[in-house]
Amino acid sequence: MKSKKEYRVYFNRWFSVAYHYMNSIRNNEDGLPFKLYGTHPDPRHMALQAADYAATEPVLQGVEYVQWLADFCKEHEIDVFIPRLRMLDIARNIELFDAIGTKVTVCRDVDLLEKISIKDKFYEEVRESGIMEVPAYEVVTDAAGFKQAYERLLAEGHRVCFKPTDSEGGLGFRIVNDQRNALSDLFGYVTNELTFEEAYSILSQADSFPSMMVMELLEGPEYSIDCIADGQGNLHAAIPRRKADGRLRVLEHNEELLAIAQRVAEAYRIPYNFNIQMRYSNGVPKLLEINPRMSGGLHATCLTGINFPYLGVKAALGQPIGELKLEYNMMTSHIELAMRMATFEAGQEREASLAGDRSH
Numbered sequence: 186m187k188s189k190k191e192y193r194v195y196f197n198r199w200f201s202v203a204y205h206y207m208n209s210i211r212n213n214e215d216g217l218p219f220k221l222y223g224t225h226p227d228p229r230h231m232a233l234q235a236a237d238y239a240a241t242e243p244v245l246q247g248v249e250y251v252q253w254l255a256d257f258c259k260e261h262e263i264d265v266f267i268p269r270l271r272m273l274d275i276a277r278n279i280e281l282f283d284a285i286g287t288k289v290t291v292c293r294d295v296d297l298l299e300k301i302s303i304k305d306k307f308y309e310e311v312r313e314s315g316i317m318e319v320p321a322y323e324v325v326t327d328a329a330g331f332k333q334a335y336e337r338l339l340a341e342g343h344r345v346c347f348k349p350t351d352s353e354g355g356l357g358f359r360i361v362n363d364q365r366n367a368l369s370d371l372f373g374y375v376t377n378e379l380t381f382e383e384a385y386s387i388l389s390q391a392d393s394f395p396s397m398m399v400m401e402l403l404e405g406p407e408y409s410i411d412c413i414a415d416g417q418g419n420l421h422a423a424i425p426r427r428k429a430d431g432r433l434r435v436l437e438h439n440e441e442l443l444a445i446a447q448r449v450a451e452a453y454r455i456p457y458n459f460n461i462q463m464r465y466s467n468g469v470p471k472l473l474e475i476n477p478r479m480s481g482g483l484h485a486t487c488l489t490g491i492n493f494p495y496l497g498v499k500a501a502l503g504q505p506i507g508e509l510k511l512e513y514n515m516m517t518s519h520i521e522l523a524m525r526m527a528t529f530e531a532g533q534e535r536e537a538s539l540a541g542d543r544s545h
Contacts, residue, residue, distance in 0.1 A: 405465025418454030
């Protein structure tokens with residue numbers, strides 16, 4: 186990339202780690218100038234602290250929200266839009282961004298995004314394809330179904346957990362543990378565990394509830410595989426990141442997981458940044474979920490020498506990713522950093538003075 190044009194990159198409502206991703210793009214290895222834009226309903230949100238231009242988002246749904254995003258991109262002449270919230274709605278209405286020349290780092294395969302967002306449908310497709318293993322599971326919508334699924338998995342020798350079919354991250358995830366000591370729990374840390382009787386009693390309060398997956402609990406090492414692909418979904422790099430004790434993460438060269446990442450890329454052609462979450466069970470890696478976006482821990486994976494956020498932007502601009510040199514097999518962690526907040530009132534906009542309002 187030889188041009189010295191200042192590219193404009195926009196993040197809509199993101200997690201707080203977007204602070205790191207904006208700075209990774211700003212401090213790119215090619216020395217390209219960028220102006221970073223961010224919006225969020227909370228004007229004090231951490232994701233906005235790295236933005237050169239920040240504004241509050243309205244709380245909207247569906248195509249109305251997508252239209253607001255497209256209008257924002259048009260008004261500010263955004264070159265690359267990196268969405269997090271409402272990615273499926275954005276993909277369904279991608280023509281709004283094509284019409285104004287804004288590149289969007291979203292998978293345009295709407296059918297695939299729909300399947301990924303509903304975990305039981307995606308698990309079934311993955312099971313049939315054979316590209317990787319999935320946990321044993323059943324989908325239930327009432328307490329009787331929950332009891333039946335729990336008993337079947339227990340009889341097969343599994344510990345049991347459950348989760349809504351359409352949740353993100355750890356939302357709604359619970360572990361069934363009949364060995365819990367309620368008194369010890371009361372004086373200890375908040376837990377995501379409960380007994381079968383507690384879960385069954387709660388679920389029995391309604392005739393039915395939104396579909397939920399009752400699954401085998403995977404208890405081996407947990408991995409996030411951070412991947413970068415070009416705009417056509419050709420995989421350029423994948424880094425397995427293993428959860429270790431506490432805040433420790435190990436960036437591993439794991440041939441088994443690298444092969445899975447390659448098969449996923451070939452099967453689904455997910456462009457730009459995506460993430461595969463897996464966990465081992467009795468030596469077998471099994472799928473938890475696929476996120477068609479940058480993961481929450483990607484800033485740790487960038488320590489391998491790959492600037493994942495910047496490469497996603499580069500690919501969106503139609504530029505070659507190029508040859509990548511990376512370093513595996515390192516342990517990482519993180520600490521908090523005190524900082525003075527750049528704040529503004531809800532409904533207002535804030536534009537940082539690049540000459541002096543930010544130091545990194």
